[in-house]
Amino acid sequence: MSLTSKFSVKTLRTIYVTFQIISLALFAFVFVNIVILKQTTMDDCLWVQSSSQNDSAGRVIITKIVEGGVADTAGLKDGDILLSINDVEFSTPIQAQMTLNKHGNEIVKYKVQRGNEILYFDVAVYKYVNIQFIILSLIGINFFVIGLFVIYTSPKGQSSLQFYLMSTFAPFGITLFVDGFYFGLFNEFRWLGLMLLLFAILFYPAFVHFFMVFPERVNIRFRKSFIASLYLIALIGMIVLNNYWIVFCIVYLFFGLSLFISTFKKIKEPEKRKPLKIIILGIITGLIGLLYLGIVTNLAQRPSFLLNPLLILPTVLSFAIPISFGFAIIKYKILDTETTIxxxxxxxxxxxxxxxxxxxxxxxxxxxxxxxxxxxxxxxxxxxxxxxxxxxxxxxxxxxxxxxxxxYKDRYNYRKSLLKFSEQLPYFKNVNEMLRKLAVSVSETIGIKAVYIWLTKGEYNNLVDANQEKFYTHQTENPFEYNEAILSLFKDNVEPILITNTFLNDGKIHKRLKDEFIENEIVLLIPMCIYDQVIGIMKFGKKPSGKAYSDEDIDLLKTLTSQVAMVFENNRLKQEELRRMKFEEEISIARNIQNSLLPEWDLDFNNISVSHYSKPAKQVGGDFYDFIKIDRNKFAIIVADVSGKGIPAALYMAKVQSMIQLASNLFKSPKDILIEVNKNIRDQIDKHSFVTCVIAVVDLESMTIKVARAGHNPVIYGQNGSLSFVKSKGLGLNLATEQIFERNLEEVEFKLKSDDLFVFYSDGLSEAMNTDREEFSEGNVLNVIKSNRQLSTEDIKTNLIDSVNSFTTGAEQHDDITIVILKISEHDRTLLKKADGGHLV
Known part of the structure; x- marks a missing residue:
């Protein structure tokens, strides 16, 4: 993992811009000192350090006097030894120049030694603007500005980072060729001068390093060690080589350019070679300008600062170097720039x-x-x-x-067309119509033939017809791997990505993506986002003109892609709504079917009254109740609760109800009925599901009631004015083996008397919750029934339901609620005369 990957784009930009501001401030200090504050004072001659062993104290020798210049006019001659200026002594040319720089456009007194004679001369010195330094400074500043734009648009690109470093050090490194200025600043300012000299030296290994990643990565053995040695040798070389540092710099420049030319020769694609040719042409033109300066200096046999400024002006050809880089970066979008300038x-x-x-x-x-x-x-x-x-x-x-x-030649030709198409996008009936017109529109307006969409989610893939394969792409081989690979490109941000040569050779991109991009000539990726979530990728091929996508192109295509994503989302929501409506219709049918399985009205006879209530938590539920005729004298009351809610519970409910009805035809007691149901239920429902059930068999001949419960809520039994819970033993159906279930099942019997009351209910009643997540509780159920004990079964039911609803006001019902209330007034053996068929009516 690279260091830059640990930081966000915003943080990296802040770091890079801050470093450039500091670097610019340092170079501004150099420029102001050399060009303005410590502007060179000239006397039309050159000073060199004496090489004689006898001059242990150091001597400054005057040489190369310009004919007709102020030194020549004053009477100085080559070979004179300069001892002092205005009585200020020195031992080196740099010290002498610093002394002279304190004067300007005035007469100064030179003390010189000619042979054994001490002479004094009045010299009319003057201030000199160093054109060579200014030209080289401007070249460096141009690189500096271009480097800032490159790193700002692509702060995580490897080649962008190396270009940025090279460009940041460029003003210092390029002006290092001007004799002695940095060394003079070093002597005067020490630590600050050392930093400036360090920046100047680092330009040369950074120059070589850049061409090891651009235009393509140069892979060699021990690559990291080699790069580290480039910087180390540069630092050591400047100290060891001393007076030969110019040769040292030229070696680095030659090596970097050799790497560039070598890599360029290996690239065969014309489109990739075109911007590189521009850079090469710019470098050649710039080198001609610099070579001209060297030739003129040698022919005149004097330093450049002693030349006529008009002779130096052709050196401005060297501006072609940064201009060529800037032109190629802007026009062809090289150097990993994700967005164009x-x-x-x-x-x-x-x-x-x-x-x-x-x-x-x-x-x-x-x-x-x-x-x-x-x-x-x-x-x-x-x-x-x-x-x-x-x-x-x-x-x-x-x-x-x-x-x-x-x-921006093509921009005006298609901008209006795409905007018009964008306005029509929300009105397409489906995505397939939109895709067909989109392919035509993009092809006709921008001229892009290769436009593909990759959808990252199955719910969007299902919206596309199979006949859209020319536009809509899918991966038949391991689509999950491909999906993960392409989404990883937008992990840090969802900005468009330009597929450049350096991007493909970065080594971090998945091989399947690289092969696809090369084969289909994909050069631009734009994510389709809904609520900051990537639902797909639009992949665009090359433009017919061969030019890179401009900022306007990308902004327009981003808008287009955003609206395409919205069309997909709207169609998905529409399909989801249709499915929801169909589901609700089916649920409504299921609810009606479920209701038909329950008694449709209360059993109300002269001396026995029964009231019931059932409300599912969802459209359909897992609770049910039933009244079943067992024989001429007996009928059963059943209340059951299937684990879970919704459709699965409702389906199991229907199965259990059928099994209970079947068992009731074979057995007469509630215990036997439950044992039979538990024996058969294990093969009918999921092993993780279970059913609680209570069955009460009423014998109208003997006026008794037998109760057995399989893990269900206890029955509330009221007799002689008191209320109690019938808590007979029992395990839920499908929770235990036949032997364990039968061994733990208990049946109890009660003699029916006038005014007896039985309340059967599911746990949805006692466990109903309010907004504070508090349960209604069995105690409250008992208290409501006690306070309404003398009322009819219908009134008891109504008041009980009202109490629960009042308790749970504002809270969502989380479980099905079922209630059956049975009350005896007087013995009535004529009840069965009203029975007809399997159910009591």
Whole structure:
């Protein structure tokens, strides 16, 4: 795992921008010191350190005096030993230059030794603007700006990071070629100077390191050790090589460019070679400018700062190096940039280049006037302002036209078409109609032939017809692996991803994705998101023009993709609603069927009254009650509760009810009925489900009632004005083997008397909860019945239900509730005369 993967994009951007601000401040310090505060004072000659062994104290030798210059005019000669300036002594050329820099555009007194003679000369020195330093500084700053845009758009890209580091150190490293400035700052400021010198040195290994990851990764044995050695050798080499550090820097530059050319030759695809050719052309042009400076310096046999500024101006060709990188990055989106630099940024970069050229002209004019007029003047500044005032608007229009033509040519051709299509998206009836028109629209407007959609969830896949395969992609081989791989690309953020060559060679992308992107020439991925959740990926192929997608392209396609995702979501919700309506219709039918299995009205005779109530927690439930005729003199009351709720419980309820009805035809006692049902139920319902049940068999001839309960709530029995719970033993059906169930099942018998009361109920009544999750309880059930004991069964039922509803106001019913109440008024042996068929009516 790389270090950058541990931080968010926002954090990385903050770190990178902060480091660049610090670096810019340091270079601004260098620039201001060299160009303004400690502007070089010139005397038209060169000073070198004496190499004579006799000069142990150090001597500064005057050499290469410019013919007709101020030193020549004052009478100085090559070989003179400079002893002091205005009575200030020194031992090195750097110390001498620092002394001279304190004066400007004035007459200073030189004390020199010529042979054995001590002479004094009045020299009319003048301030000099170092054009070479300014040109090299501007080259570095251009790299600096481009590096900031690259790292800001792709803070986690490996090649972007290396370009950023190289660009950050570029102003320091490139200006290191100007003789002695950094070493002079080091002597004056020590630790700050050491940091500046370190930044300058680090540019060269960073330059080589960048071309080890761009345009393609260079893989060698012991790669990490080799890269570490690049930086270590650079630091040691600067100390050891001393006066040969320029050769050392050139070796690093040559090695980095060799890696670039070698990698370029291995790339065969024309589209990948095109932006690299631009960079190579820029490097060649820039090197011509730098080589020109070297040739002119050698032919004149004097340092560059002693040359006529007009001779140095062709060095501006070296600007082609950063310009070529910037052009390739903006136009072809190399270096892992996930989003393109906006039009205003492209315009700003080119404008900066023009302003830099104006600055060079202004400084050059200033130097020329200082050299020939030997006094300070504001005329160069005035001339520069006039040139800028009258020509800037013209160049601004030209630049704007150039940017539009080169970078945004296609944008206006299809923007309106796609926006119009986007407006129509919400009105498509289904996703298949939308997909057909989308493929046509994208192809006709942008010209993209390869457009694919990968859906990450089955509920969205089910919306697409099989005949959409040309547009809708699926993976027949291990789709779960593919789905996980493509979703991993958007784990950190859901921004679009441009598939660049460096992205494919990063080593972190899954091989299946890499092969697919290469085979289908996919260059852009945009996630389809609903509520920040990725439901699919839209994959776009190359544009016919071969140009990369611009910011406007991507923003427009992001809007399009977002609306496509909304169409999928709307269709999914529509299908879900249709399924819900169908389900509710089926549930309603099931509810009606379930209700038909229960007695449709109360049994109410002269001396026996029965009232009942059942309310499922869901549309259908697992509770049920029944009244079954056993023989001429007996009928049974059954209340049962199947574990669980909803449709599964309702299905089991129907099975158990059928089994009880069948067993009631074979057996006369509640205990025998339950034993028979438990014997047969094990093969009929799931082993994890069970049923609690209470059966009471009323014998109208003997006026008795027998009760047996299989794990059900105790029956409330009222006689002679008192109430009690009938807590006979019993286990739930399907919870134990036949032997254990029968051994633990108890049957009790009561003699029926006038005013006897029996209340059968399920646990949904006693365990009904209020909003505080408190249960109604069996005690409250008993208290309500006690307070309504003298009322009819119907009134008792009504008051009991009202009490529960009042207790649970505002709370959701969490379990089915079933109640059956039986009350005896007087003995009535004519009850069975009203019986007809299997059920009492």
């Amino acid at each position: 906006k039009r205003s940024v492209a315009f700003a970069i080119i404008t900066i280049f023009i302003i830099c050229i104006y600055l060079v002209i202004a400084l050059a004019l200033n130097t020329i006037f200082n050299q020939y007029f030997k006094k300070a003047t504001q005329l160069p500044t005035i001339i520069s302002i006039i040139i800028i005032t009258f020509s800037y608007d013209y160049f601004k229009k030209k630049i704007s036209s150039f940017v539009d033509k080169q970078f």
